[in-house]
Amino acid sequence: MKKAGIIGIGSYVPDRVVTNLDLEKMVDTTDEWIKTRTGISLRRIGPENACTSDMGAEAARKALEHARLSPENIDLIIVASASPDMIFPSTACIIQSKIGASNAAAFDIQAGCTGFVYALTCAVQFIVSGMYKNILVVGAEMLSRITDWEDRNTCVLFGDGAGAVVISEVEEGGILSSYLGADGTGADLLILPAGGSKEPASIDTVAKRRHFIQMNGNEVFKFAVRILEEAARKATEKANLSMNDVDYIVPHQANIRIIDAAVKRLKFPREQLVMNLDRYGNMSSASIPVALDEAYRDKRIKRGDIVLLVGFGAGLTWGANLLEWSID
Numbered sequence: 001m002k003k004a005g006i007i008g009i010g011s012y013v014p015d016r017v018v019t020n021l022d023l024e025k026m027v028d029t030t031d032e033w034i035k036t037r038t039g040i041s042l043r044r045i046g047p048e049n050a051c052t053s054d055m056g057a058e059a060a061r062k063a064l065e066h067a068r069l070s071p072e073n074i075d076l077i078i079v080a081s082a083s084p085d086m087i088f089p090s091t092a093c094i095i096q097s098k099i100g101a102s103n104a105a106a107f108d109i110q111a112g113c114t115g116f117v118y119a120l121t122c123a124v125q126f127i128v129s130g131m132y133k134n135i136l137v138v139g140a141e142m143l144s145r146i147t148d149w150e151d152r153n154t155c156v157l158f159g160d161g162a163g164a165v166v167i168s169e170v171e172e173g174g175i176l177s178s179y180l181g182a183d184g185t186g187a188d189l190l191i192l193p194a195g196g197s198k199e200p201a202s203i204d205t206v207a208k209r210r211h212f213i214q215m216n217g218n219e220v221f222k223f224a225v226r227i228l229e230e231a232a233r234k235a236t237e238k239a240n241l242s243m244n245d246v247d248y249i250v251p252h253q254a255n256i257r258i259i260d261a262a263v264k265r266l267k268f269p270r271e272q273l274v275m276n277l278d279r280y281g282n283m284s285s286a287s288i289p290v291a292l293d294e295a296y297r298d299k300r301i302k303r304g305d306i307v308l309l310v311g312f313g314a315g316l317t318w319g320a321n322l323l324e325w326s327i328d
């Protein structure tokens, strides 16, 4: 059976930094509350004249360059985003046009903050089946556009950014296992209610701020701790490995307390966690690929390392990919 793996990676975050002190001027919050309750100090916010596909295209170009492929070599683009440019066409099609990947099919995946894990898992199937050779997987988010900047419960959490990988057949290592899950009975816990067919945009939906993210933080928190542990265990078991074999976990960066509680249950060493939450906040589908890119660039993750990506989020959805890093 063919093996699929990451052969190129890249990421992009906007230049503008928003501090907790900046947020103190906007809503009733404090730097102390945000740091202790979430672990976030800074986040990046995209420029007014940009959108999700611009950041995704930037990350994609870097991943292609790293993989030494030209855009024409890409057979498929899968974009994971909870903040797409628009309902349709897909952000994947817009990125296809922006980077000139004229031979690629393109589609989006909507799986909340688990989007990148879902998209990567999907890409692997196209490679191992032999249908496609080179697939671009992008996690891109401009959450600042769908954040309610008057709601202190959510606006302190999110940030903008994008990460991308190229998936191809590899001889050694690659994606060892994938595990996905969903529970739609929790759909209301993390939701952007209006703007779709159920609640089309109207003066009323705008006035009631229903085009912004709404979250039941406590319920999502409890779910996240439980599911992070479960997804990590399921993916390692599927690969016939144990947590002791894992060199690094790259978790979805939602809240430091969620991650601390889950890794304690997993008895996993905290120093082997890849984190960037403090600097970027929660970038949804972009959190995992940006963190992975940074850990590879600063030479923490090296060829042969066993790396576990674990996501959880709106849907509710969750999932994990276990991989052996296969690039120098």
Ligand code: UT7
Pocket: 028, 029, 030, 033, 034, 037, 038, 113, 152, 153, 154, 156, 216, 217, 218, 220, 221, 224, 253, 254, 255, 258, 282, 284, 312, 313, 314
């Ligand atoms: O990425 C997708 C997955 N998302 C997540 O995993 C997020 C999961 N949830 C969380 O991370 C946490 O639930 C939050 C960070 C959102 C909230 O933390 P919490 O410890 O669960 O706080 P809470 O919602 O229980 O609120 C505690 C208090 C409340 O005040 P009262 O009612 O006790 O007086 C809130 O109103 O903290 C208040 N509060 C704030 N205070 C200052 C909520 N947000 C803020 C704020 N600044 N920004």
